[in-house]
Amino acid sequence: MPSLFSAPARQGVLAATLLQASAAAIAADANPNAPQLDRVVVTATATDRLVSDAPASVSVITREQIHMRPVLDLADALRGTPGITVAGIGMGRRGIRVRGMDPAYTLVLLDGQRINASRDAIAHSDFDMGWMPAAAIERIEVVRGPMSSLYGSEALGGVVNIISRDATDAWQGNLVYNGGVVAGGLGGNSVQAGVYAGGPLLRDTLSLSVFGEHRQKDATRSAADERLDEQEARRVNTGRVVLGWTPDEQQRIQLSHLQGTEWRSRHALQTGARPYVYETVDDIDRRQTTLAHDGTWSWGQTRINAYRSTLDRSNRRDLGEATRPQHLTDDIVDGRATLEAGKHRISAGGEWRREQLQDASASRSGHLQSIQTAVCVQDEIQLMPELSLVVGNRADHHSRFGWHHSPRGYLVWHLNDAFTLKGGAGSGFKAPSLKQLSPEYSATAGGGRFTIVGNPLLRPEKNTSQELSAAWQQNGGSLQATVFQNNLEDLIQTVCVRDCGGRELRNYTNIARARIRGVELAGTLPLGNGLLLEANFSWLDAEDQQKHQPLTERPRRSAGANLSWEHGPLQAALRGEYIGPQKQSAGTGQVTLPQYTLLSLDTRWAISSRLNLVLGVDNLANKRLDEGSALYPYPETGRYVHAGIDLAF
Numbered sequence: 001m002p003s004l005f006s007a008p009a010r011q012g013v014l015a016a017t018l019l020q021a022s023a024a025a026i027a028a029d030a031n032p033n034a035p036q037l038d039r040v041v042v043t044a045t046a047t048d049r050l051v052s053d054a055p056a057s058v059s060v061i062t063r064e065q066i067h068m069r070p071v072l073d074l075a076d077a078l079r080g081t082p083g084i085t086v087a088g089i090g091m092g093r094r095g096i097r098v099r100g101m102d103p104a105y106t107l108v109l110l111d112g113q114r115i116n117a118s119r120d121a122i123a124h125s126d127f128d129m130g131w132m133p134a135a136a137i138e139r140i141e142v143v144r145g146p147m148s149s150l151y152g153s154e155a156l157g158g159v160v161n162i163i164s165r166d167a168t169d170a171w172q173g174n175l176v177y178n179g180g181v182v183a184g185g186l187g188g189n190s191v192q193a194g195v196y197a198g199g200p201l202l203r204d205t206l207s208l209s210v211f212g213e214h215r216q217k218d219a220t221r222s223a224a225d226e227r228l229d230e231q232e233a234r235r236v237n238t239g240r241v242v243l244g245w246t247p248d249e250q251q252r253i254q255l256s257h258l259q260g261t262e263w264r265s266r267h268a269l270q271t272g273a274r275p276y277v278y279e280t281v282d283d284i285d286r287r288q289t290t291l292a293h294d295g296t297w298s299w300g301q302t303r304i305n306a307y308r309s310t311l312d313r314s315n316r317r318d319l320g321e322a323t324r325p326q327h328l329t330d331d332i333v334d335g336r337a338t339l340e341a342g343k344h345r346i347s348a349g350g351e352w353r354r355e356q357l358q359d360a361s362a363s364r365s366g367h368l369q370s371i372q373t374a375v376c377v378q379d380e381i382q383l384m385p386e387l388s389l390v391v392g393n394r395a396d397h398h399s400r401f402g403w404h405h406s407p408r409g410y411l412v413w414h415l416n417d418a419f420t421l422k423g424g425a426g427s428g429f430k431a432p433s434l435k436q437l438s439p440e441y442s443a444t445a446g447g448g449r450f451t452i453v454g455n456p457l458l459r460p461e462k463n464t465s466q467e468l469s470a471a472w473q474q475n476g477g478s479l480q481a482t483v484f485q486n487n488l489e490d491l492i493q494t495v496c497v498r499d500c501g502g503r504e505l506r507n508y509t510n511i512a513r514a515r516i517r518g519v520e521l522a523g524t525l526p527l528g529n530g531l532l533l534e535a536n537f538s539w540l541d542a543e544d545q546q547k548h549q550p551l552t553e554r555p556r557r558s559a560g561a562n563l564s565w566e567h568g569p570l571q572a573a574l575r576g577e578y579i580g581p582q583k584q585s586a587g588t589g590q591v592t593l594p595q596y597t598l599l600s601l602d603t604r605w606a607i608s609s610r611l612n613l614v615l616g617v618d619n620l621a622n623k624r625l626d627e628g629s630a631l632y633p634y635p636e637t638g639r640y641v642h643a644g645i646d647l648a649f
Contacts, residue, residue, distance in 0.1 A: 038473065042112070043141040043161040045380060045390060046150055046347060047338055052420055055380075055390040055410035056147070057083070057469060057482055057520070061140040063165070068573055068602045069616060070178055070642050072190065072215055073130040074108070074160065077137075080560030080577050082522045082536040083144045087553060088633025090124035091266065092231045098144050099484060100516045100542045100554045101157030105430060105463075107147070109161040110258075113290060114353075116309040116330040117154055120433035121357050123443075127284050127311060131162075131258065133213030133238050135176045135194030138165045144520075145484065146428025146465045148406035149392045152351065152374050156428040156463045157486075167207035167244060171199030173649050178614065180642025183622050188220035188231060188637055192644075198242075207244040213237070219265065220637065223624065227277045230635045232266035250296050258288040270320055278319040285312040300339030307332055327358035345380040347392075357434045362441045362454075368434040371399045386414040396429075400437055404429050404460055423468040432458040432492060436508045450504035452494055459510050462489045476532075478524040485517040513545040516554075535561040552590065553633045555580040569606035574599065584631045593632055596623055612646040 044054040051058050059081050071077045075094050078084045087097045095103025108115045108128050119125040140162050147155040174196045182188035191214075198209035219233035238260035245253045262284040270276050290307035309330040315323040336349030351374040360366045378392030393407040410424030435441045441454035467484035491512035498505040522536040537559045542551035557580030564573040577598045583590045602616040622639035625632040 039139075041141050042163075043109070043143050043147075043159055045378065046112070046336060047345065047380070052414070052471070052473065053388065053412055055388075055412055055422070055424060057144040057422075057467065057484075059083075059142045059144075061142070063138055066134055066137055066140075067176070067612075067646060068571065068604055068614070069575070069600070070180065070190070070192065070618065070640070070644075071134045072192065072217065073126070074140075074162070075126075075129060077134070077140055078142065078160070080536075080562065080575060081142055082520050082560070083538055084142065085555055085558050085579065086634055089119070089126060091268075092229070092635055093124055093126045094634045095119075095126060095129070096160070097554065098142070098158035099486065099518060099538075100540045100551070101463075101486065105154070105157035105461075107151055107155040107159045109151075109159060110288070111164055112161060113288075113305055113307055114151075114154075114309070114330065114332060115288070116311055116328055116355075118311050118313075118328060121328050121359065121435060122313055122326055125313075127262065127286065127313070130215070130236060130262075131238070131260065131286065131288075132164060133194045133196075133211045133240070134192070135174055135196045135213060136164050136209075136211035136240065138163045145467060146406070146408075146426050146463050146486075148396075148428035149394045149408035149426055150376060150378070152394060152396050152406070153372070153398075153429060153431040153460070156430045156461065164211070164240075164242075165196060165198065165209065167198035167200065167209045167242070169200060169203070171197070173197035175647040175649065176644065178642055178644030180640050182220065182637060183639035183641070184223075184624070186221045186223060186226070186230075186638070187218045188640070190215070190217040190640075190642075192216075197649075205246055207246075209242040209244075210240070212239040219267070220635070225269075227267060228269055229265075229267045231637070232264050235263040237261050252294045254290070254292045254294075256288075256290045256292075258286075260284075260286050262286075276319060278317050280315060280317050280322070283314045286310065300337060302335070302337045304335040305333070324360045325358075329356040330354070331356075343382040347378045347380075348376070350375045355434065359435070361443050362435050362438050364440050368438055370431075370434060370437075372431070373397045388412045390424075398431055398460075400456070401431070401458075401460060418472050418474040420471045420473075421469070422471070423466075425464070425466045428463045428465070429460040431460050432508070436492060450496075450506050452506045452508070455508045458492060458508060459490050461491050461510075463487065464489075476524070476526045478522075480520075480522045482520040483518070484520070485515065488512075488514040488516070511546060514543065514551060515545055516540065516542045516551070530566045532564045532566075533561070534564070535559070549590065550583045552583045552585050555582045555595075557581070557595075571604040571606075573602045575602065576600075584633070586631060591631065596625065596636075597621075598623055598636065610648040612648075614644045614646060615642070617641050 038050045038052050039060050040048050041051055041054055041058050044056040044058055061077055066077055075086055075096055078096055083099045085097045087095045087103050089095045098106050104119055115128045115131055118127045143159045147159045176194045179191040194213035196211050200207050215236040217234045219229040220231040222228040222230045240258040242256040264282040267279050270278055288309040293304045295302040311328045314325045331354045334351040336347055338347040353372045355370050357368045362368050374394055374396040376394035381389045383389055390410045396404045406427050408426030413421045436454055436458055437456050438454040439456045444451050464487045469482040471480040490510040492508055493512050494506040495509055496504045497507045518540040520538050525533045540556055542554045544551050559578040561576040562573055580595045582593050584593050599620040600618040605613045607613055618640040624638050625636050
């Protein structure tokens, strides 16, 4: 892989060679009673693997970490994770970038099942960021790098898999409440209340889990013009019921239903000859019903899922024309069988997916549909006790553009009990959205400055990725260095085809190429006396190879750190997040936005075995980006002081 070892790659390899020299120093101070870092994950292979064995770069956010801080959506939970940065997607909303890739290139799963990608149908949508109540999350697995060989389209940049809590042999539950205020008197105050309960209805046969959550956040007004909202107001109610049936020791059947309603309100400025301030309100209803079967047989395991996800969005405005209603439906059936054959663990499966969109702006009929089918195979080969190889391929057939293959290969080599080398290459793709492919789609954007139309001749966007990683882990301490490179082709952009410079007509087309390469460093250091330091640093070089200039809104450097302390019933953590300089479009050129740092403090006090008190301050220094430049892609919230309780029952 010669293209991998460019200047930044050599920096990462050099850092990797220093791991063993640093290992001895860390081991000397390591706490032998520190928690085990090598967790079991499922997302990288769709089978159980330890993080150290996983053929990918994987991070895990635990339930304990989520409960230590206020988490209103997925972006809050993932902040500070290696390779993850928050990205603006318009209207003060945010998404997540994995290794500098657009938020649309990250596939979000709930217990391994797709959440319909509303952003493909609805402009500036972040509606898929808050499907699962925080009280119901067991852990979140983040895989960096393309995973289309397992999950198909949308997994171009990575996968985020939210794993929910499961019912146990005895009834247990949690009631969580948290509320806080934002400094500055511009709004942004929030309240969050959640409940989880789960246990057996019939011992060893029938179980029930129930989740529910209410979230409310006030609008944050703009410091420059208090008539306008920098961040919108939100009210969210979400609930889920899971019924589990175990007819015998070999089988488990699950029926679940997730439902949520969301209300958004924002005051914005309509530009033009006679500008005016208007209020826009979104009402969102989302549902997902799933039937799943897991089997464990003498020859291996099977899993079959059948589920439907729907999302309805309606909009209204007090002035001007509202956006037309939209209804998005995904029907999916998928299955996988895994068998052990000597040194091989072979998995084979398939998927059928029908995506439907009801939107009067997308076609004359108001209805668009695509059907995708896929088959995939994966072989996890134990070449030697210390060396394993994973190879796989997925073939997807799309009703518009035919077959697309996504191969992947990855090696994991344990040099000894502490030191591991990993590396591999793979490809991913993202199918054009139903709107982008529709020749009848037409929408006005940019405050009326231009109109966008669809293109049925679009091709899928593609990513070819390579990475090499070295890791050391022992006695609660760890160090890891990773170098990676993504080569993207056929990126979809809009180009002016008529009246350029005036009221433009724009069309979607495959023209862009980009290269994103970088280095990730991460480490964990037990300091003794209950102190643990976790830190990571990312260096990114993202270039638009069509225009030969940096990609915008991608920090060249970013870092996260967490210094935690535990003593008896008390826990505390000082979190830091560094966002380095980043390019942003301004007029016909680019400007460089200054770097900034956010510090937060989280505390948790176990008053009793069942009652915990949570206190904290996010953005301790009250860093406001409107003091620097209005060009930042996402408006960070000011100092946020919060308090809450976690009651177990």
